[in-house]
Amino acid sequence: MSQGLQPSVSTVLLLETDPSIRRMITLGLRHRGLHVIESISLSTLSARDVQKLDLLIVDVDDGIRCDRAMLEAAQAHPQLSALPTVVLSWEPLIEQKDQQVAVTKPFDARALHAGIDQLLLARSAAQIQQLQQAEALLLASYAKHTAPSIWPAITAAGVLLVVIGLLLQFAITIIGLLVIVCGLLLWTIGSHTSVEKPELSLTVGK
Template sequence: MSQGQKSSAATVLLLEADPSMRRLISLGLRHRGLEVIEANSLATISSTDLQSLDLLILDVDEGVSCDWTLLQTVQEQPELSSLPTVVLSWDPPLEEKSSSLTTIAQCVCVNKPFDARALHDGVDHLLLMRTVEKGKQLALAEAALLDAYRKDSSPSIWPVVTAAGVFLAMIGFLFQFVLTMIGLVIIVIGLLLWTIGWHSRIEAAPEIAFSVGK
């Protein structure tokens, strides 16, 4: 895959000490469309690869012996502590070992010698569970965002108060305008009456003078 091209396929980390077994398992997983990161130990895995994982396949056998502490070592890694895991082993885990070592809720044990179909069934099962879990988490996150949006956008009394203030201010300006217009009308009427009365007195003055002369 070229750099900058991101695949939507699930990424599987395969921790297998045996190179031939590691190669065989890797070819089968890649044939099923999965991205596979091969390693013989955690020390060879970069932190970037650890953050992009969807599933872990771990072989806990070292030669003819079985070392279940390898699973505990993996679980102590923060990036892998909750990662779905397929454990490969010659010996089936005892109940007490499983309860004391396995803190991963999504863990499948495949006993050797195993058929490839058993391994692939375990991988498919865990990936499906992981997809469902991610869907639930996404739904919860969307519900939380929607709830926060509803709370933030809930009706408030302040827009109503603001509108009432604007309405009262408009009424106040309109009342002042009406009073001003009434005052102007009174002034105009008073000036007209005053002018008409003044002209009437001027016109009546000659008549009075003429009648006195006779």
């Protein structure tokens, strides 16, 4: 298996009515590490099985005649239609769609496996690209909503000016109170000095 694939994760749906061919294909794919879900009809699939599928293999032959009913049903299915598909048939496909590989019977197992590897690698690359695009959109959205703004800086400057103004006002008030206290003290000391001087002069005269 190619190193870019993850066999333990990849799940293949095999739609094959012939039990011997179905068993042969299943054994080969499981030997390569793929998880295989076998079915003879889409009606037997559960919703849980459909959700974990990575690839679809459809045999469009019913005996010696070509019957595309199962392929058309898969292409019309809302979830299966987006899956890469390997088509097995006795006759080459006249029209081949995107994400589709045709393998003509009787086929060599190596041709089938090469087609599966090709489709799974393409699917893996597409998923990685979608993930990268989603991450890029998320980062762009984050950068847009977290772009630097001058308003927080302006707000902080305004708060700083208010604090400085309050501190200056408080300092001026303290200085004014100190001036008042000093003035009162000096006034009180001067009053006491002027009262005591006449008494001293009377004592000296006697």
